[in-house]
Amino acid sequence: MAHYTRILLLADPSLQRTPALDAAARMAKAAGARLHINVFDASDTIAAMKWMQPDLAQPAMDAYTEVRRAWAVTEAQVLQAQGIDAVGDAAWARPAIDEMLEQIGELKPDLVIKDVHHEPALRRIFLTPLDWQLLRQCPAQLLLVNSAAAVPPRRVLAAIDPVRGGPGGHDFNRKIVQDALGFAIQCDAELHLVTAFDAAVLTGFGAAEAGAVVTxxxxxTLRDSHRQVFDEVADAYGVPAGRRHFLYGPPAAAIAEFAGQHHTDVIAVGASSRHGVERFLLGSTAESLCENAPCNLLAIKPEGFAAAGA
Incomplete structure (x- = not known):
């Protein structure tokens, strides 16, 4: 069961107090973990000075970064006064993903937290290119906190795929539930388990063909097999019957709709790059779920992800 000792907040470059900062502080306090508040930012204008005024570029970069470091240190001091073990820092980061991944590799946090924008009109979060890079490459658990998240999570929904192939796939399902359960415990939240059964996908037929071919x-038979594996995973982690949700239809759409209708605060989903190609292990299903999530996202990587250098 996960117990967080180090949490890294990828603080918003706007230098404002955000839902992710509040979530990071709550998680650190509940777990007794050290919170690292880090700002990764750069200025295109100052970066251009390297070519036009190289003698002035480095001092300008240092001054720009120091403003952000001072903000992070001040925020950490505010949290220290509340009994939270927090430290602040900043780095010139251009591109940001490189510095972020280097810091994550050095710090080895148990959880990385970042803000994402919530689009009220679409009732879902909006992911930037940087968010996608982190989802695909961050080796630690990654919590994306949407801008509408104003309260501590009370319901965590772990999405698993019972037909994920091979022993590694079954191990990954269990890791998703295990990590989601650890997260839920430290938030004092309920863990719910969900899967979606889509006969058309499982048989390889399109929806119209499946209606004619699938007896x-x-x-x-397919449904019962799917359900058996789902229940085996749920049993292994003591998830009660009332918190198991077996849905029908295209998985991403069914799970996102369920989450929105049942006041879900966090969806835990398994994600991993494979063979150097920047795709989720669950392919289009996981990508679509992330794109359409109405709430926070907890992205979980399989064992050995970092060692695989995916």
Whole structure:
């Protein structure tokens, strides 16, 4: 079971107090973890000085970074006064992802937290290119906190895929539930487990073809097999029947709709690059779920992700 000792906040470059900062402070206090508040930012204008006024560029970069370091240190001091072990720092980061991943590799945090924008009109979060890079490459658990998240999470929904192939796939399902459970415990939240059964996808037929080809017997066989694996994982982690949700239809759409209708605060999803190609292990299902999530996202990587250098 995960117990956080180091949490890294990728603080918003706007230098404002945000939902992610509040979430990071709550998590650090609840877990007794050290919170690292780090700002990764750069100025295109100052960066251009390297070519036009190289003698002035470095002092300008240092001054720009120092303003951000001072803000992070001040925020850390505010949290220290509340009994939270917090430190602040900043780095000139251009591109930001390189410095972030280097810091994550050195610090080895148990949890990385970052703000994402919530789009009220679409009722979902809006992911930037940097968010996608972190989802695909960050080796630690990554919590993306949307701008509408004003309260501590009370319901965590772990999404698993019972038909994920091979022993490694089954191990990954269990790791998703294990990590989501550890997260829920430290938030004092309920853990719910969800999966979605889509016969058309499982048989390789399109929706129209599946209706004609998939017999009742085949449908029931596939569904029962899917449900058996789902229940085995739920049993292994003591998830009660009332918190197991077996849905029907395209997984991403079904799970996102369920999360929105049932006041879900966090969706935990498994994500990993594979063979050097920047794609989720769950492919389009996981990407679509992340794109359409109505709440916070907790991205979980498989064992050995960092060692694999994916």
């Amino acid at each position: 009742t017997e085949l449908f029931e």
